[in-house]
Amino acid sequence: MSAKLDCALLHHPVRDRAGAVVTTSVTNLDIHDIARSARTYGLGRYYVVTPIEAQHALVRRITEHWTEGAGRRRMPERHEALELAWPVVSLEQAVADAEQRHGRKPKLIATAARSEGPSRITFESGRALLAADGDVYLILFGTGHGLADSLLETVDYVLEPIPGRAGYNHLSVRAAAAIIFDRLLGER
């Protein structure tokens, strides 16, 4: 059932430390780690969203090394993960691609480290959405200091923050994505 879930890592529009909307750079390890987590939890595609088209070539060079080149021979399981990674220029392009693949438009589930704001749902609710028949979903992660508020206002759902302990809530996006996939899709 989880093949009806895709994910997207947004490098724009995201917040910087002061809350301004910026564009961040693609990093090698975000591609690897989130692709491996997405593959482990059975997601269909992992959109790497950046308006900087020169960085699409970087994404392709990394994925092709592991899906076609010497990396595939040395470490064949890595290509199964990295073939999920898919550069696109915008969230709209990711949505259009997902719609074409699934035959229906995906509902958008954003993630945020802050709990205030509209459309918040619990992890249990998110798990129930994915377990139900019908809709397909695209879950959105933000680099930098998180997805821009203007974006959070346009999505269908925003997942509650991961509840840490002792009031500290500064997970890497790589760690947050792994925990969120496990909470939404992991066997119990």
Added chain:
Amino acid sequence: MSAKLDCALLHHPVRDRAGAVVTTSVTNLDIHDIARSARTYGLGRYYVVTPIEAQHALVRRITEHWTEGAGRRRMPERHEALELAWPVVSLEQAVADAEQRHGRKPKLIATAARSEGPSRITFESGRALLAADGDVYLILFGTGHGLADSLLETVDYVLEPIPGRAGYNHLSVRAAAAIIFDRLLGER
């Protein structure tokens, strides 16, 4: 209650692709990501275990940048995570340090991506151990292709693998540590 849990990332003794026991290199992002996850879930200390003493200087340079230097001024929450990272030469040294801090010797919980082997416990059992009064615990993660078999045979417990979907089980150690902390300690 979670302050009675520490973690250790072992760079030796770990397996390479072919199963041979090797020593891996310390990487910057393992230090950052696992420190942030450990801090989020309230762990007490994060031992970075490597017999290569020259790499201890690397660990200290990274942590001091964020706990004392320019990084602390620019990103103060990062020092709260990185002050947990603690280089040691061996698992024995980590155990001795934990024993001194807690006043009792920690029980060892190893992690593995393979389910066969002695002393396996479920995540539910691990969660119950940590919730009970009394013992303190040190959870062990392996770099490379996982902790050496010789080490797995000497620990008190080995956690069951993270159950993925569709038979793929190649999470990064950063993602695996995050999911395991959440399964053992996360609020539900």
